Amino acid sequence: MTIRTRMTVLFLGIFSILLLIFSAIIYFESEIYRQEEYKTRLRQEALTAATIIFNKNEISPDLLKLLDKNNVTALNQEEIIIYDVDNKVIYESGSDSTNLKHDILDQIRQEKELFWKENNLEMYGIVIKNNNKEYIVLASSVDKYGLQKQRNLALTLGFSALILVCVSAVTGWIFARRMLLPIQQMINKIDKIRASQLNLRLDEGNKADELEQLSIRFNQMLDRLESAFQTQRSFVSHASHELRTPLTAITGQIQVSLLANDNPADLKLMIQSVLDDVQQLNKLTNNLLDLTSIDADDTKFRHFLVNVLEIIWQIRTELLKKNPDYQILINLDDATDLMPEVKGDESLLYTALINLIENGAKFSPNHQVEINIKIENQALIIAFHNEGSVIPFNELNQIFEPFKRGSNARNTKGHGVGLSLTRRIVQLHKGQISVVSSKEEGTIFTLLLPK
Template sequence: MTIRTRFTLLFLAIFSILLLVFCLVIYFESENHREQEFRTRLRNESITAAAIFFNKESISPDLFKIMAQKQMTVLNEEEVRVFDKEGRLRFENTNHKFKIDSSILATVWLENELFWNEGDQQMYATVIPNNEEEFVILTSAVDKYGISRQNNLAFILASGGVGMLLLGLTLGNYLIGSFLKPIKEIIVGIDKIKESNLSSRLNEGVEKDELFQLKMQFNQMLERLENAFESQKAFVSHASHELRTPLTSITGQIQVSLLANDNPEELKTMIESVLEDVQQLNKLANNLLELTTITGNESKFKVSLINIVELIFQGRSDLLIKTPGALIMLDHEDSDGNPPEVKGIESLLMIAILNLMDNGIKYADNKTVEVSIEDKSSELAIKFENTGKGITPEDMKNIFEPFKRGSNSHKIKGHGIGLSLTNKIIELHKGKIEVKSTPGKLTSFIVTIPKNI
C-alpha cells in the first residue's frame, strides 16, 4: 500500500468520525428539542382540559365534550382523562378503553407530574387542584409531525454524510497527492543519479521547509558518497602504482639475470635486490590488508588491558634490529608506582607505535626518536619527537591521506600508508593525533588515547 493510499484512508477515517459525531449531535439535539416542545404542548393541553373540566357543572355532558374538542388544540391521537383522588375516571374525551396502572397514579400524586412513553404514545399526567379537591389530568398524544421531521432530518444527514464522505475522499486524495508531489520529484531525481553521474544534485528549491532539509541532507550525503568513490578510485590507482613498481623492478632484475653470466657474486647481489623488493611488496600488501581490515570491522578485535611502556619497548627492540644505528629514547616515570595502561587492541596499537617510531627514525637527521609518556587521569598522551627536515604546511594538510607522501620523502623508502593506518587505529581507540612541526627543526606527533574505549 502506497503512502498516498494510507494517508487518504487515514484522512477519510478521521473525516468520517468527525462527520458522524457532528451528525449525531445534530440529530439528538433536534430529538431532544422535539421531545421538550411536545411535552410543553401536552402540559398546555392538560391545563386547557382542566379548565374545561372544572367548569363542566354549568353545561350538559354532551356539550362539554363538544367544547373540549373545540377549545383544545387537537394533537394526533390526543386523549384526555381526569382521575379523582380515589383513582376513579371522572372524564375522558375518547371511547378508547384505557386502564392506568395504580403505581403510575401513585407516582403522579407523589411527584405532582410525570412524563412517560407507551409505544408511540407520549403520556403526561399532572395534579391540578380545584376548590377543595385535587384531580389527575392525564393527556396523551402521538407526535407524528415531530417524528416525521426527525426521520426527514435523519435521511438528510445520512445522504449528506455520504455525499460529504465522497467529496472528502476526492478532495483528500487530491490534496495528499499535491503534498506528495515534491516527494515524487525527489524519487525521480534520485533514480536518475547513477554511479556514472554522482556529481548530480537534487534541486533544493527556495522553500525552507522539511523537504528542503531532506534534499539538502541527501545532497550532502551524495557529496560524501562522491568523495568516497573518488577516494576509492584514487586508492586503487595509487595501490596499483605502488604494487607495479616493485613488480616491475623484480621482473627487470630477473630478466637481466637470465642474460647475465653465471657469476655467483652477481647472482647473489641480484637475488638480494629481488628479496628486498619482495619484502617491500609484502610489507605494502600487509599494510593494505590491515588498512582495509580496520575499516568497519572493529567488533572482530579483542580488547585487553595493555601496558604501554612494555609495548613501546617491544617495538623499540624490533626496530633497532631492523635499523642499525638508530636510537629510540623513552622518557617516563611511574610517579604512583602503577604502569601506564589502556584498554585497547594490542596488535593494532603495536602497529601504530611501530609506524610512528619508524617514521621518526627515517626523517630524523641523526636517526634518533624521543618518546615520552604523560599519564593523565583518564587518558594517556604519548609524544614522538625527532629533529630533521620537518613537515611543510602544504604536506600537513594531507598527512593522513593514504599514498600521500611529503615533498621531502623522495629518497626515503615507503608507500604513504603508514600514517593513514596509524590514524585509523588511533581513531578506532577513540583517540586523536596532533602534529606539530617546524621545517628543519623539531617535529612532534602527540597521540592521545583514553584509558577505556
C-alpha cells in the same frame, strides 16, 4: 496501500466520525426540545380540561367534547380522559378508548405526573385533587408536525453528511497528494542517483520542515558515500600501482638472471635485491590488509590495559637488531609519576608506534629518532622527533592520506600507507596525532592517547 491512500482514508474516517457525532447531537437535541415542548402543550390541555370539568359551574360532558373538537388549539388526534380514585373513566373526549394498565395509573399516582410515548402517540398523565379526591387526567395526541420536522431534519442531516463526506474524500485525496508531492519529487530524484552520478543532490528548500530536514540528512549521507567511493577508487588505483611496481621489478630481475650467465656473487646480489622487493611487497600487503580490516569493522577490537612504554622498548630492540645504525633515544618525564598505560589493542598500538619510530629513524640523516614521553591532563603524550628533511606546510595534512607521501620522501623507500594506518589506529583509540616540521626544530610527530 500507499501512504497517500492511508492518509486519505484516515482523514475521511476522522471527518466522518466527527460529522456523525455532530449530526447526532443536533438531531437528539432537537428531539429532546420537541418532546419537552409537546409535553408542555399536553399538560396545558390536561389542566384546561380539568379546570372546566371540576368547575363549580357544571358544564355537560357533551358540551365539553364539542368545545374540544372545535378548539383552534386542539392537537392532532387529541384525546382527554379523566379517571376517578377507583381508576374508572368519568370523562373521555374521544370515542376511541385508550386502555391503560393499572400499573401505569399507579405509577402516575405515585409520581404525580408522567410523560411517555407509545408508538407515535405521546401521552401525559397528571394527578389533580378535587374535593380531597385524586383524579388522573390523561392527555394524549400525535405530534404530527413535530415528527415531520424531525424526519425532515434527519433527511437534511443525512444528505448533507453524505455530500460533505464525498467532498472531504476528494479534498483529502488532493490534500494528501500535495503533502506527499515533495516525497514523490525526492523519489524521482533518488531514482536518478547512480554510482556514476553521486554528485546529484536533493533540493533542501528553506530547511524548515521535516521533509526538508530529511533531504539535508540524505544529502549528508550522499556526501559521505561519494567521499567513500572516491577514497575507494583512489585506494584501488594507488594500491594497484604500488603492487605492480615491486612485482615488475622482481619479474625483470628474475628474467635477467635467467638469460645472463652470472657468477655466484652477482647471483647472490640479485637474490638479495629480489628479497628486499619481496619484503617491501609483503610489508605493503600487510599494511593494506590492516588498513582495510580496520575501516571495515572497528567494533571487533577488544581493549585492554596496555603499557605503551613496554611496547616502545620492544620496538626499539627489534629495530636495532635489523638496523644497527639506528639511534632510538627514549626520554621520560620525571616531573610526574609516569604510568604509561592506556586502554587499547596491543597489536594495533604496536603497528602505529613502529611506523612512527621507523619513519623517524629512516628519514633522519643520522638515523636518529628521539622519543619524549609525558603525561598531561590525563593524557599520554608521545613526541617523535627527527632531524630529517622539512615537510612543506601544504603537505602536512596530506601525508596522513593513503598513498600520499611528502616531497621530502622521494628518495626514500616507502608506499605512503604507514601514516594513514597509524592515524586510523589512533582514531580508533580516541586519540589524536599531529605533525610540525621546520628547519629550526626538525620534524615532530605528536601522539596523544587518553589514559
